[in-house]
Amino acid sequence: MSEDVKSHKIEFPCADYAIKVIGDTGVGFKDKIVEILKKHAEVDMSTLAERQSKEGKYTTVQLHIVATGEDQLQDINSALRATGFVKMVL
Template sequence: MTDTDVDSHKIVFPCADYPIKVIGDTGAGFTAMVIEVLGKYAEVDLATLAERQSSNGKYTTVQLHIIATGEEQLSDINSALRATGPVRMVL
């Protein structure tokens, strides 16, 4: 990989259409909890909401797009989501 390849994949902030994917234990209110946490740190585009369950129903994936303002914001979002308990992975 060249330096040009790395630069072409660099995120430029602010990013008005940044996707966040959250995977966690299926349960009542999981999607609402994800939206609430994201809303504390960023403007959330609810029109982009996508939700699906794993084949056995154990896990739920919620994907939304936010306005990302920087690395610190994304780190804060990741930490806050993981601190909730049911969240297993944030992508």
């Protein structure tokens, strides 16, 4: 009794693609994330949301971008992870 699970495919370009980045709280975390995203995509700054974890150890930054393809998303993920302070990209 298994149901077929169909994944939702993203149709590119996607003008409202949400990216959530979780990382170590530190001075300039949000600015660095925005800088990296702007190098790879058009960023909608009106969607910027930032919050800290209960203990203040981690910060989450969420933004919407114009996603143009899988390669772009992989490049963004790689650039964010290369910082050393990003723990998760959703």
